[in-house]
Amino acid sequence: MVKADLTISIRVLQGGVENHFGYKVSYRKVWLAKQRVIARIYGDWEESYNELLRWLFAMQMCLPGTWVQLVTQPWPGSTDTIMFHRVFWTFLLCVEVFKHCKPLISIDGTHLYGKYGGTLLMVIAQEGNANILPIAFAVVEGETKEAWSFFLSYLREHVTPQPGLLVISDRHKSIDGALNAKGSLWKPPHAFQDFCTRHIAANFVTHFKNKDLKKVRINAAYSKSKREFAHYFGRLRGENMAITNWLEEMQRSQWAQYADEGRRFGHMTTNISECINAMMKGSRNFPITGLVRSTYFRLGELFSRKGSEALAQLQLRDIHLCHTKVV
Structure with a gap:
């Protein structure tokens, strides 16, 4: 079942075991069994960390x-062992293609599901035809300020x-702490920071417990003119001054499209x-090595696929130009 679908949930595996064997196994036992299966298919968890250095070197050799x-x-308590x-x-x-993308990036972190956990950090870009792609990655211990600073500093320098x-x-x-740290090149005028409207909306509901006013706040964020924004912002102020005070803790340009x-190029999330x-x-x-x-x-x-598509387009253009000259 794991080989067929690596993302299969532990609950589904529990049900499969119970249906097949008539035995209800605990969540922890199934989770441990899944990690052993993954190791059998994709390599040992511990050995993968030793293999990582070899694989990183191979990537640099094969793709200059x-x-x-x-x-x-x-390693804790050891002077000659590292981890x-x-x-x-x-x-x-990725570096070259970003030169031809919109001058914006979306950054986010997501948990790893494996035996040793960790967090995968990625930065995503979009080109003019609305195609998206990741342009840099990092695996870190978690979403800490130090981890984000590590990621963002190398991102700024090399990508x-x-x-x-x-x-x-x-x-x-x-x-926020990493982007606005002292000496950071992610602050104006070098770079600018905006917030995801969906995340602000989730925080809004947590603070004010009002889903109807949440829609008004979203309309204010998406407003494309100052007049339209003033209408929705005024409604929020009329309902509860605490809401507008909470919003004004952020720079208006960071969450309101008109400002x-x-x-943003229309990217609100x-x-x-x-x-x-x-x-x-x-x-x-x-x-870890399998992820990389x-x-x-x-x-x-x-x-490779996009290169073939571009080559095909160039050939069609050349055929068209040739036909035009003949006519």
Whole structure:
């Protein structure tokens, strides 16, 4: 069952065991069994960390321009043994393609499902034809300020050095702290930060317990003119001054479309990140090297397919131009 669908839930596996054997097994036992099955199919969990360094080196040899930063730390109580801490990686093709994308990125973190956990950080871009793709990755211990600073510093240096870039994210304190740290190149005028409307709406409901006013706040966020925004914002103020005071804790340009000076290109949420998160769901069950390998092969297939499509378009254009000259 796991081989057929790596994302299969533990509850479904429990039901499968009970239906087949007539025995109700605990959640923990099934979870442990799934990790053993994954290790049997995709490689041992512990050995995968030893294999990671070899695989990162192989990627750099096979695809020149691949940039990697692997961080280790001493094993507790040992002076001669090290263990994995964090890793950042990106590919030259991702760096090159971003030069032709919209000057905005969506960043997000998502949990890994494997034996040792961790968090996968990704940055997503979109080009003019609305195609999206991840352009950099990191596996870290969790969504801490230090982990995001590690990711964002290398992202800025090696992938997205362009000035005036817009970053769309949720309001996670660790992201905000990393972007606005002293000396950061992610602050204006080098870069700008906007928030995901969907996450703000979820926070709004948590604070004010009012789903009807949540819709008014969303309408205010999506307003394209100052006049339209003033109408919805005025309704919120009339209902409860605490709501508008809460909203004014953020810069208006960070959540209201009319005030963003066109930087969002209509992107009000981190949906492009959620799309890639869903696509990577199966890979998030892999041991660490399997996860890194999956990004290499998935992006390799994507660029190969898009390259063939572009070549076909060029050939059609040449045929058309040739036919026009003959006529």
